[in-house]
Amino acid sequence: MEKIESANQEALRRMLAGDPVLVDVIPASEAIPDLREHMILHAGPPIEWASMCGPMRGAVAGIAVFEGWAPDLDVAADMAAAGEFEFHPNHRFDSVGPMTGMTTMNQPVMVVENRTFDNRAFCTMNEGLGKVMRFGGNDAEVLDRLRWLRDSLGPSMGRALRALDGIPLKGLVGRGLAMGDEMHQRNVGCSGLILRAVAPALAETSSETGALVDALSFIGGNDQFFLNIAMAMGKAITDPVIGIEGSSVVTAMSRNGTDFGIRVSGTGDTWFVAPVEMPDGLYFPGFTEADANPDMGDSTIVETVGLGGFAMGAAPAVAGFVGVGAASEAANFTRTMSQITVGENPEWTIPAMDYMGVPTGIDIRLVVETGLAPTINTGIAHKDPGVGQVGAGVVRAPMACFEQALVAFAETMGVS
Amino acid sequence: MSATVLNHVRKGFYLDSVALMRLSRTIANMDGIEEAALMMGTPANMRIMADAGLLEISAHKTEGGDLVIGIRARSANAAHAALAEANTMLDRPANPGRDQQAWRPRTISAARQSMPEANLALISVPGDFAAAEARKALRDSLNVMIFSDNVTLEDEIALKREARDFGLLVMGPDCGTAIINGQPLAFANKVPRGDIGIVGASGTGIQEVSCLIARGGGGISQAIGVGGRDLSEEVGGITTLMALDALDQDPNTGQIILISKPPARSVASRITERIAASSKAHTVCFIGAENVELPDNATLTVTLTEAAETALGGVRIGEGFGYLAPDGPLPPGRRQVRGLFSGGTLCAEAQAIFRSRGQPVSSNAPIPSASHLGKVNKAHTMIDLGVDEFTRGRPHPMIDPTVRDMALAEALEDPSTGVILLDVVIGYGAHSDPAGHLAGVVGTNRPADGPAVVASVTGTDDDPQIRSRQIATLETAGILVAPSNATAALLALAHIQTPAR
Amino acid sequence: MPENKQQLNTLLNSPLHVINVGLEEFAQNLKDRGVSVVHVDWSPPAGGNPKLAALLAKLSE
Numbered sequence: 001m002e003k004i005e006s007a008n009q010e011a012l013r014r015m016l017a018g019d020p021v022l023v024d025v026i027p028a029s030e031a032i033p034d035l036r037e038h039m040i041l042h043a044g045p046p047i048e049w050a051s052m053c054g055p056m057r058g059a060v061a062g063i064a065v066f067e068g069w070a071p072d073l074d075v076a077a078d079m080a081a082a083g084e085f086e087f088h089p090n091h092r093f094d095s096v097g098p099m100t101g102m103t104t105m106n107q108p109v110m111v112v113e114n115r116t117f118d119n120r121a122f123c124t125m126n127e128g129l130g131k132v133m134r135f136g137g138n139d140a141e142v143l144d145r146l147r148w149l150r151d152s153l154g155p156s157m158g159r160a161l162r163a164l165d166g167i168p169l170k171g172l173v174g175r176g177l178a179m180g181d182e183m184h185q186r187n188v189g190c191s192g193l194i195l196r197a198v199a200p201a202l203a204e205t206s207s208e209t210g211a212l213v214d215a216l217s218f219i220g221g222n223d224q225f226f227l228n229i230a231m232a233m234g235k236a237i238t239d240p241v242i243g244i245e246g247s248s249v250v251t252a253m254s255r256n257g258t259d260f261g262i263r264v265s266g267t268g269d270t271w272f273v274a275p276v277e278m279p280d281g282l283y284f285p286g287f288t289e290a291d292a293n294p295d296m297g298d299s300t301i302v303e304t305v306g307l308g309g310f311a312m313g314a315a316p317a318v319a320g321f322v323g324v325g326a327a328s329e330a331a332n333f334t335r336t337m338s339q340i341t342v343g344e345n346p347e348w349t350i351p352a353m354d355y356m357g358v359p360t361g362i363d364i365r366l367v368v369e370t371g372l373a374p375t376i377n378t379g380i381a382h383k384d385p386g387v388g389q390v391g392a393g394v395v396r397a398p399m400a401c402f403e404q405a406l407v408a409f410a411e412t413m414g415v416s
Numbered sequence: 417m418s419a420t421v422l423n424h425v426r427k428g429f430y431l432d433s434v435a436l437m438r439l440s441r442t443i444a445n446m447d448g449i450e451e452a453a454l455m456m457g458t459p460a461n462m463r464i465m466a467d468a469g470l471l472e473i474s475a476h477k478t479e480g481g482d483l484v485i486g487i488r489a490r491s492a493n494a495a496h497a498a499l500a501e502a503n504t505m506l507d508r509p510a511n512p513g514r515d516q517q518a519w520r521p522r523t524i525s526a527a528r529q530s531m532p533e534a535n536l537a538l539i540s541v542p543g544d545f546a547a548a549e550a551r552k553a554l555r556d557s558l559n560v561m562i563f564s565d566n567v568t569l570e571d572e573i574a575l576k577r578e579a580r581d582f583g584l585l586v587m588g589p590d591c592g593t594a595i596i597n598g599q600p601l602a603f604a605n606k607v608p609r610g611d612i613g614i615v616g617a618s619g620t621g622i623q624e625v626s627c628l629i630a631r632g633g634g635g636i637s638q639a640i641g642v643g644g645r646d647l648s649e650e651v652g653g654i655t656t657l658m659a660l661d662a663l664d665q666d667p668n669t670g671q672i673i674l675i676s677k678p679p680a681r682s683v684a685s686r687i688t689e690r691i692a693a694s695s696k697a698h699t700v701c702f703i704g705a706e707n708v709e710l711p712d713n714a715t716l717t718v719t720l721t722e723a724a725e726t727a728l729g730g731v732r733i734g735e736g737f738g739y740l741a742p743d744g745p746l747p748p749g750r751r752q753v754r755g756l757f758s759g760g761t762l763c764a765e766a767q768a769i770f771r772s773r774g775q776p777v778s779s780n781a782p783i784p785s786a787s788h789l790g791k792v793n794k795a796h797t798m799i800d801l802g803v804d805e806f807t808r809g810r811p812h813p814m815i816d817p818t819v820r821d822m823a824l825a826e827a828l829e830d831p832s833t834g835v836i837l838l839d840v841v842i843g844y845g846a847h848s849d850p851a852g853h854l855a856g857v858v859g860t861n862r863p864a865d866g867p868a869v870v871a872s873v874t875g876t877d878d879d880p881q882i883r884s885r886q887i888a889t890l891e892t893a894g895i896l897v898a899p900s901n902a903t904a905a906l907l908a909l910a911h912i913q914t915p916a917r
Numbered sequence: 918m919p920e921n922k923q924q925l926n927t928l929l930n931s932p933l934h935v936i937n938v939g940l941e942e943f944a945q946n947l948k949d950r951g952v953s954v955v956h957v958d959w960s961p962p963a964g965g966n967p968k969l970a971a972l973l974a975k976l977s978e
Contacts, residue, residue: 001978248976335519339526369962369973370522371428371481399428403969406976415975430960432940458965480965520958527936527955534955535928540939545961548974549938558936559928563943585928597933599952602943638929666929844946 001413004365007246011265012342012361014244015305018237019115022194022229023166025158027150029105031122032093036105038069039086043101043298044256045271046089049080053257055136055293058385059100060085062138066146067104073138089271091252091263094239095122096231096298099134099381100257107146108154112169112232114240121235125149125157126228128218129389134297136385148214156215160201167197169233173307174348176226177358182315183230184299184308185322185377185392190226195219227299234301243268248409249342250362253304253374253397257296262401264364267408274400279380281322281393293383295395300376306345306358309375309394310337314350314358322377322392333375333394334359340366340374364409367402419450422487422495423473426506429483430456433542436483437811443502448494449487454502457482458544464810480544524549528556538601539588540564543804546589547571554579554586562588562643563602566804569650572643576654585662586655590804591641592619592812595626598636603814605843606878610635611670612727613663615656617642620759620841621675621703621720624874624901627883628724631876631899632731637669638662644760647679647687657690664694671697673727675720677764678705678784688714699726703761704768704783718772720765721902734899745914747865750834753908754827754867755798756820758813759874759901762839763800766905770796773909796912798837799823814846817853824854825861833867835908839901842875842886851886855893862894868911869895872904 029035040060052060061076064085070076079085090097097103102124109122127145131137161167172193179189199216206212219225238251247265254261261271276295283289302308312318313334316327334350337359344357362374373396380391410416431439436454443452453470455461457478465471470486478484485502489495521527528534537553539546543566553560554575567589579586587594593616594601598609605623607630614636616622622639629636640663642655656674663669672694679687679702691698692711699715701723702708708716717723721733753770757763760781767786770777776795777786781803789797801813801820813819820838827833840850847853851873858869871890875883887897898904935954937944944956963969 001976004976332519336522339522365973365976366523368969369977371960371964372522399964403963403966406969406972410972410976413976415972428960428964434940434942456961456965480967481961481963482965521955522958522960524936524938524957527957531934531936531953531955533932533953534934534936535931536933537936537938538943540937540943541959542961548962548970549959553936553938563939596928597930599933599947599950601935601947662929668930845940845942 003246004248004413007244007266008249008342008361008363011241011244011247011249014117014240015237015360016345016347017116018170018240020112020169020233020236021115021166022110022161022169022233023113024111024161025108025125025154026111027105028103028107028109028122031109031111031120032095034093037067038084039088039104040064041088041090041093041095041097041101041103042256043090043097043099043296044254045259045261045273046087047256047258048087049083049085051258053293053296054383055296055381055385056100056257058136058138059102059133062133062142063102063104065138066143067106089254090298091235091254094120094235096235096301097124097134098126098227098231098299099297099379100136101298102133106150108150108158110157110229110232112229112236113166114236117240119236119239121232121239123228123232123235125153126222126225128222129224131386131388135381135388137388138386142386152211153215153218156202156206156211157198159205160198163201163205164198167194169229170347172197173230173233177311177314177348178351180315180317182308182311182318182377183226184302185379186315186318187226187230188223190230191219191223194226194229230302230307231299234305234307237305238301241265246413248364250304250364253300254298255295255300257294260295260398260401262397262405264405264409266412267405270408272401272405272408274398274404277395277398279378279393279395281380281391283380283391284389287382287390291382291390293381295378296381297378299378300397303374303376304362306341306348306360309333309377310341311348311350311358312375312377313353313356316352318377322394336372337375339370340372364402364405368399368406371399373397373399373402419488419490420492420495421470421472422489422499423471424485424499424503425457425473425478426483426485428481429506430481431483432540433811434815437816439502439505442505443487443498446494446498446501448490449498450489452487452498454483454485456480456542457484458542524552524558525556528558535559536561536596538563540602543567543589547575550575550586551578554582554584557582557584559585560587561591561594561601561641562586563591564588565590565807569645572645573651576651580654580658585640585658587641588643591643592814593622593639594641595622595636595639597638600844603841603843603845604639605630605875607876608635609637611637611668613637613666613669613672614639615642615659615663615672615674616640617644617646617656617676618759618761620839620874621761623759623841623843624720624762625673625675625724627874627876628721628733628900629727632724632728632733634728637666644677647676647683649680649682653679653683653686656687660687660690660694664696669696671699671727673699673701673723675701675723675761676703677761678702684708699723703764704771704785706772718768719902720761721900734903746834746868746911749831750867751912752794752832753796753835753837753912754830754833755796755837756823756827757798757800757839758802758820759839759841760800760802762874762901763798765901766837767798769902769905770798770909775909775912814841817847817850821857824857828858828861828866829863835911836867836869837904837908838869838871840871840873840886840890842873842881842883843879846881849881851881851889855889855895858893858895870898870904870908870911871895872898872901874901
């Protein structure tokens with residue numbers, strides 16, 4: 001249909017025209033004025049306490065204690081069960097969060113501004129690996145770290161970024177692709193580039209050597225530091241694509257540990273949900289599939305903009321890590337994903353694939369027609385709160401989401 | 417002891433009909449297995465499986481993209497062993513020798529992007545899906561060959577009209593054969609390149625004529641299949657006319673043969689008009705039709721054999737073959753000829769020859785002068801086993817010779833059968849040893865003092881099956897082999913016309 | 918959309934490049950004879966679900 005084709009071309013145009021810049025780190029309450037006491041934003045489509053998985057419940061209890069809404073974890077859990085917290089998806093308030101994705105008033109969030117369209121997207125900072133809130137960790141160590149992010153690293157980063165007038169991200173990501181990153185499971189190149197970009201400004205705007213050392217060590221020691229920036233960048237790129245009449249392009253993909261949800265440009269804010277699938281992957285020593293938590297997190301926003309599993313051809317090292325087989329098979333994933341997308345991104349190219357641009361603009365019609373669901377490179381969390389990552393793998397978005405979306409989208413086009 | 421029926425559904429797992437047939441045969445042959453089938457879960461296929469006693473689950477639980485396994489065994493153990501083997505085979509890569517890492521496009525459009533120079537889409541998906549795929553191909557500027565049958569007439573008309581507007585060719589539906597630029601496509605035979613062009617509304621018709629020409633020392637420039645309904649009133653000969661145009665303009669084509677069952681009258685006149693406008697010689701064979709007005713540059717022949725002979729400038733096929741003199745009379749009471757054909761046009765040709773000699777003929781695909789099966793009891797019967805009703809959800813008899821087995825065994829055992837008439841079509845896409853298979857069935861089921869079995873082999877010695885070897889296999893089994901389908905029909909006729917003992 | 922009406926004559930007098938959709942054997946036969954061919958790893962649109970396939974057809978016209 002002509003109308004759909006031109007709407008999709010417009011969607012692609014907007015995605016490619018985005019100019020995402022990491023501009024600040026500020027308290028969530030400043031970034032999101034609607035945030036208030038007892039309000040908790042989480043990853044994925046809407047979910048209530050009763051349906052939440054172990055790690056998400058652990059994170060909810062932990063963040064309630066962090067915010068001072070409950071004196072301890074048990075009271076926090078009781079309050080949650082009694083309906084005393086208001087839960088909303090991050091996506092509803094211009095933000096995203098990895099894994100459990102807790103976003104609340106007093107946490108620092110990074111701000112990515114899309115200067116082409118003047119919209120902003122937010123994401124908390126990456127806590128590091130192991131026992132962290134994004135895997136459901138909620139003990140004193142976890143909360144202390146969150147306090148340090150709130151009181152030290154957050155403000156330091158904010159000062160540095162403002163002094164720089166922001167760090168442009170599109171070119172940085174392009175360089176990361178050439179370094180073997182795909183921005184979901186592998187961010188080591190971009191994390192290094194970010195450190196290089198921000199370190200002098202951090203030093204210049206720092207008033208206390210100890211804090212500076214901590215900041216540089218923290219960022220320098222976290223291979224996945226860039227993940228959260230990539231996620232906010234992804235959201236900043238896709239938000240201007242929401243609501244183009246007649247467009248069948250996906251604007252968000254997200255999971256809450258129970259359900260997988262997608263949103264489609266032509267159907268606005270509606271979530272199309274289905275139960276998450278289990279990842280197919282490799283487990284760290286001592287762990288097996290029996291330990292795995294179902295798929296979770298807003299990080300699939302990076303696949304939505306052509307990175308992650310879609311850019312696997314740039315990251316052959318990931319292939320082994322996520323257990324898909326030979327490194328030489330990584331490129332096939334990218335080629336396969338190009339069969340369900342509207343176009344390519346000429347600024348994010350993959351040298352090893354003759355500079356093919358990453359497949360961009362997932363078209364739900366192509367997904368349903370070919371039976372090829374988007375391929376996601378994901379971390380696998382332990383199903384018990386606070387244990388951490390136990391593996392990594394490839395998971396597919398459930399076909400049911402796209403089938404439902406197709407029916408709803410068809411209705412908007414007067415077709416049934 | 418009651419049988420165990422076991423079902424297993426592999427959701428979203430697709431395999432083509434030939435691959436499924438092979439797997440089904442292997443599983444069915446395992447110890448303790450009475451019957452087995454692997455089929456895609458369409459409603460029609462589920463009915464077939466239910467009828468075969470292979471379905472215990474509700475047919476509503478499956479969709480066309482799901483692979484359904486049905487096994488009926490004498491014991492639960494055997495059933496489970498067979499199911500395990502089936503799953504192992506499904507999970508094994510199809511061709512270990514081939515590059516498994518190779519990326520494969522899932523759609524025509526993705527394939528087109530990887531091959532911008534593509535100029536032809538060859539479509540052989542199940543009939544329900546073929547028209548949609550053909551439409552996608554046309555919109556991607558591809559000529560189309562639709563091998564699939566069970567495509568609706570409405571879809572055929574819409575596709576051909578759209579193709580004509582684009583200047584593209586739609587060969588088919590139900591186009592089993594084409595030879596483009598010397599390359600055989602789908603079912604076709606290895607024949608030399610030459611200056612004789614063929615336009616055929618039937619695959620086996622093209623195969624027969626092209627092979628006879630090859631044996632007579634000639635060669636083929638192009639063989640364009642137009643599909644069995646192209647010359648109907650409704651379709652109006654769209655592809656035939658485009659093909660005649662193309663061959664008329666083709667510098668490598670010196671003369672043209674047109675093969676079809678008799679066309680609708682309005683269409684016939686458009687065809688003859690087009691032929692008259694050409695400067696090239698045409699040979700026209702409207703199987704069995706004798707009173708057709710043709711322009712001066714066209715010769716009418718009644719049989720495919722005569723069409724080949726005319727194009728070859730008078731070479732006689734089967735020179736010296738004694739088809740007028742059978743070995744001896746048939747046993748008493750055996751007066752009926754039972755023709756069992758995998759090729760529709762070959763079936764029509766046999767009917768035409770019998771009718772032209774005044775013999776009553778009935779068929780499931782009768783030519784105008786023959787009657788429908790069941791109407792006339794004493795008539796000779798000519799069955800086309802490749803018609804849509806037989807091939808829904810199953811491979812064509814040229815791929816799967818077992819389709820003919822039951823009818824053949826029944827004809828051999830029937831005491832009134834005098835002659836069994838068969839076509840054996842070889843070449844690319846056909847079964848690897850149809851003669852061997854037939855020899856087995858005939859050897860097992862023919863009674864002493866039974867009917868004569870007459871066959872012809874459509875093919876060449878350059879085909880994978882090697883025509884002369886196929887003939888040798890048939891003759892060793894006591895089957896009489898004529899040099900062409902038409903001569904085989906005449907030989908069968910001669911048997912019947914020789915007074916009985 | 919195709920641009921010109923010469924496509925058919927182009928087919929008959931230039932090298933054959935085939936996109937094969939359906940029986941894999943046909944592609945293999947062509948490949949064995951050195952003909953340029955791409956085989957499409959086809960499966961029924963929308964997993965064979967007729968309702969969705971019909972919707973798709975209308976939305977993809």
